[in-house]
Amino acid sequence: MHVTITINGQPVSRDVEPRMLLVHFIRETPGLTGTHWGCDTSNCGACVVLMDGQPIKSCTTLAAMCEGHEIRTVESLEVAGRLDPIQQGFHELHALHCGFCTPGMLMTSRALLDENPDPTEHEIRTAISGAICRCTGYKNIVGAVRWAAEYEAANPREQEVR
């Protein structure tokens, strides 16, 4: 079947089998390999992308189900050579080691901040509780999300541009 999905603002079309998983569509069609998969069963969050602004797990979503929807991946975060504050926060606070969960964590955290610009530690921990990080023990991820929240609060105009 023919599927067209808007990925990071660009319509992407391809003939696919109905069973093709969204994560494969993203990784293979536009070749955006930043979105990973880790568990097969909706448990680890490595595959999280935004669908119409909401984080979803792309390894248990069919590409066909996303026809007509807007998908955002980690590759969309940096705009015109400027990192998104959430990316910056992860770098500043050492919130990644192997980097494998990072794209999913970034997208999950980005969605949190879009909805709640000033989250508490518990709100951050809850928001990322569907995403497993095997390396960091989460402490610096929580710190990085706070860093980004504070950066965005201090630089409101920059966010308008985004």
Add this chain to the structure above:
Amino acid sequence: MQTPAPFQYERATSVEGAIAALVAHEGDARIIAGGHSLLPMMKLRLASPEHLIDINDLDELSYIREFADEIRIGALTRHVELLTSDVLARRLPLFADAETVIADPVVRNRGTIGGSLCQADAAEDLSAVCCAVKAQVVIRGADGERIVGMDAFHIGPYVTAVGDGEMVTEVRIPVKPGAGSAHEKVERRAGDWAIAAASAAVWIDGGTIADAGIALSAVGPTTIHLTRAEELLRGATPSEELFHQAGQIAAQDCSPSADGRGPVDYKRHLAGVLTGRALRTATARALQQEA
């Protein structure tokens, strides 16, 4: 990565169309909404439907509506909407209790109440929630609608009253004054299925319990509806002793099996403890409403 076996896919544009597609495929079709339960099963090849009917476009099934005597929830209403609904927070707070501990926030963005009920996993929380608040499920087929209570809906492990050419469209929950409700769950880790969970609702009138609803998750082949405990509560004055007795009935009337989550006696114990806790909170909330 695990991959599902091949299937045909179609996207429904109306409830009637979805039902027509179900009828046309004579039992080889399944409805997909959130997909975060069905697709893992398909990837593990524990389920291999030949046709998937995607109902995600059916906005007409996504709503929480408040009426004088009932609340109606569309089958496509997502977990996150149940979690954040002001109406439910006010009238049926056990929904938010349950939704904070169902899966994780990302899964809650996609999963739906209809999908949860139709999955009919005995460990699933919303079936117990709906049972406790005496919900009725609207099932629509080519010949019209029928309405069944939760006892008749959830008829076995992974089996519901929904027939081959039918789909769930709505959940109706009666609303009466003096209501309080709560959901309690023990899990091995955030996001896990319950080791045991208890949903309770009470309706208090003049200091006595006019009616009660209690149901348990994960401690039997299906949701356990605690009718004996409800009977005990009806007409009684709420007290710690009463909640304890209800808990004892819960521990007796459930039928858990041993598995990786725990042995039978622990699950019975939890059924009792959580029933007591849910009743305590539900009663406190009801009294708060009355006051």
Add this chain to the structure above:
Amino acid sequence: MAVAENLPSPSQERPIGFGRLKRKEDARFIRGQGTYLDDIRLPGMVHGAILRSPYAHARIVSIDTSAALALPGVAAVVTAKDLETLGLAWMPTISYDTQAVLAGDKVRFQGQEVAFVIATDEYIARDALPLIEVEYEPLPAVVNARKALDPDAPLIRDDKDGQVDNLASPTWEAGDEAATDRAFAQADTIVKRDIIYPRCHPAPLETCGMIADFNPQTGQLDIYNGNQAPNVHRTVYAHVAGLAEHMIRIRCNDIGGGFGNKVPVYPGYVCAIAGSIVAGVPVKWVEDRSENLMSTGFARDYIMGAEMCAKDGKITGLRVDVIADHGAFDSTAQPTKFPAGFFHICCGSYTLEAAHVKVKAVYTNKAPGGVAYRCSFRITEAVYLVERMVDALALEMGVDPIDLRMGSFIEPDQFPYETTTGWTYDSGDYAETMKVAMDIAGYDELRREQAEKRARGELMGIGVSFFTEGVGAGPRKHMDILGMSMNDGADLRVHPSGKAMVSISAQTQGQGHETTFAQIVAEELGIPPEDIQVRHGDTDRTPYGLGTYGSRSTPVSGAAVAVVSRKVRDKARLIAATIVETRPEDLAWEKGRWYVKGDPDKGAMIEEIAARAYSGEPMPEGMEGGLDAQVIYDPPNLTYPYGAYIAVVDIDPETAQVTVRRFIAVDDCGVRINPMIVDGQIHGGLAEGIGIALMEVITFDEEGNCLNSSFMDYLIPTALECPDFELGETVTPCPHHPLGAKGVGESPNVGSPPAIVNAIIDALHETHGVDHIDMPCTPARVWAAMQGRPEPPQ
């Protein structure tokens, strides 16, 4: 990869050398531009998938591949018969055992590899698996290691000549049995426990996989793989596949976590190689999560019978009898002379009079492995044992567990300290580190709070562990793997412009080597870290070495980089002497520059020296041009990091759910090169330790069915189970490491489980009489212990 230029507000911390430095590798990862195995697609590449056994033990009667071969898109179905013709049906393990690549005679564990399908895409390859018809004749399975040696137990390894039972290796012993008997005879207190360290799994978020690309024209085999020891793998493939080692190139690009799981050579890798040799095109094989959990290297699975004794308030002796469950093939990852790894470091941080350790390894119908899950060769089991036993002893003696430890610690002036089982600890001030942890925790206040809560019926526990690890294997006179010494190379080139490239044999899986190793060169040569490229993960372009596991990167590879930098610095001194026209002995070094003693304005910067080294100007007498050097570093000893950990737990008295409310970790890993990375390593290991203590376990039913084969049942802590870790540090430099560093990656995983379990028992002992519980401390298991049934895990 100059990320810093793109950042909106980079903080200014940029040490030339040691200190907090943000990571260079982040630039690609935060943009989703890492290159993990599954991201690589080669032209003409086909996909492999493995059919696995549904039985734990069964004879294979027949395999019919015809229906699978008939599926459009399927190129080949490989079985043991096909591999036999290539001589690849069996492969050697790291522990000198053999393992079936594809099962031919029998399957010996559920999930064992039976057939390998090659197809044009992954979906088709997986569609073909159920079309392969295998007729099995089920056999009784051996699941319980204790029953494996029963005379009537089914024989698992009937493939091995002369194997008559399920003993995997002869009983291995350490320590002095007679002296231990004397210590126990003279003791005034003796405690005894059966302690199980259950089977768990490293479960890195990226599963294992390989792309094998064999070129039949040239005989070149290009391998893309995420493994922790690419050079060793190359040598193994040369032996296994009979290929010339110089024609094999292994590239490990970015690796999504390893934690020991990516040390071994797996059958899937050999299948991918065989597939590419047969098909003549690149073959990609990536396992799914269930395959990862069911078939690749598990960790632990030690059943430990232990006795510990004390006299006059001091720990004096330890006796341990272990049954090690190695699964169906002995592929446990250990240095050759250490079949039980470093388990005999189980004397811990104490001056025992004597200890005696016996380890017996058995085969069972379970997946093979025995890898170190963030642990230096069974040290985790050893530390868990001794720290649980010390607490048991304190309970028996009615003393505070910290007081007992404090009274039995090896004292600072006793280092180097020779333990009764033969280790030479390098340095330490254990009591000081313990005190720092107590201060951060507010230990006395916690005990007061606990007493108050107990009076109200609340359950709160405070648990302590104090560990000493031996990491950085190891000296070539003692240690090798498959005959290869556990040394590591470093190759440093300073380019004419003064920028540098250092090639290393360590293999990062997230540890930040590109940053840390650049900082080592920066510290030694004064070249800014951003001007130093760290090259790794390509056997054609890096020196030989044994890779990254056992916390050995900084102790061995880091030392190699320090030594090679000093070699370059020494050469730079001679060149500098030519530049400033003086004798080398008249020059002194400051970071980045040789200068004339007594005339500090006169000197030469490292860039200037580098330019000179490649220029047409004369070099010192007899010296070659260029500014580079190579070393192979042979560590004189292990390094011995240590730490004091305190866990505070709350337990719901009714539901038995355990919450780790606080976790205090004070590590002494010697000199810290990048404290930010060190802290990050500790955070990560603590989360894993919480997982192991509370939820991570691989269990089997009586038929040998694996009950934890997906992340729905193999539970890993989320952000909600982890507290906001509280870290502290002391610094006792390693006397024999060129930088004084000791290694840290595994310490938190090693040290945290006993602290948590001790805390749980501390919470439950007084009120419920609990004096023992085995991990994982799930709500059900804690509740059972509270009912007087501390049942061992399955």
